[in-house]
Amino acid sequence: MSKLKIGVVVGSTSQQSINRRLAQGLVRLVPDQADFEFLDIGHLPVYNRDFDGTPAAKPFEELKSRIRSCQGMLFVTPEHNRSVPAALKNALDGGSRPYGQSAWSGIPAAVIGSSPGGAGTAMAQQHLRNIFVFLDMPTMQQPEGFVQWKEGLIDADGNIGPASHDFLTKYMSRFLDWVSLHQRA
Known part of the structure; x- marks a missing residue:
């Protein structure tokens, strides 16, 4: 059986993002079980339906092509302010338009996130789950x-540390x- 191809979308566009570091550590936990492709969302323009079908929509069309090549998505x-980061919402919107041409439809997904606070991105994750229902x-x-x-949480080499290793390995295996x-059919 061939490896699954999993798209990884990091909601932060910062190269120093703790969530980017978490994502990089997560994919190292199961390297033999899947091929992971990080889908960059930082270059996308703000979605505007007036640009559908025009050259201005090219960044979204390229993203949609990469999404469609994946069998699963890890977010x-x-x-941000108890919700989804704007760049992530923009990528979700642009990848789902024009209406009826969503690249997201039917792709199995999981969402995870980290923050210094004890709630660890719970509100953003719940908002994403609501969006995923529609998508x-x-x-x-x-x-x-x-x-x-x-x-x-992440060691000097970018690996998941011992305190979270077992839980996050199980998380990735379950995903x-x-x-x-x-x-998808």
């Missing part, structure tokens, strides 16, 4: 991934099982 996101993305419900960022079980 690793911070929380027709079957989303893994358990285990939830509310990860508090603290010293030792890959979810993707296998919920493949």
Whole structure:
């Protein structure tokens, strides 16, 4: 059986993002089980339906092509003002338009995120789950991934530290099982 191809979308556009570091650590936990492709959203213009079908829509068309090549999506996101970061919402909107041409439809997904606070991006994740329902993305419900960022979560080499290693390895294994079980037709 061939490896699953998983798209990874980091909700932060900062190269120093703790969620980017978490995403990089997560994919290292299961390297033999899937091929991971990070989908950059930082270059996307603000979505405007007036640009559908014009050269201005090219960044979204390229993103949609990459989305369609994936069998599953892992979203690793911070929380901005108790919700989804604007860049992530923009990518979700642009990837779903024009109406009836969504690249997201039917792709199994999971969401996880980290913040220094104890709630670990819970509100942003819930908002994403609501969006995923509309986008027709079957989303893994358990285990939830509310990860508090603290010293030792990621080691100096970029690997998940010992305190979270087992939980996050199980999270990733469950996610890959979810993707296998919920493949689009």
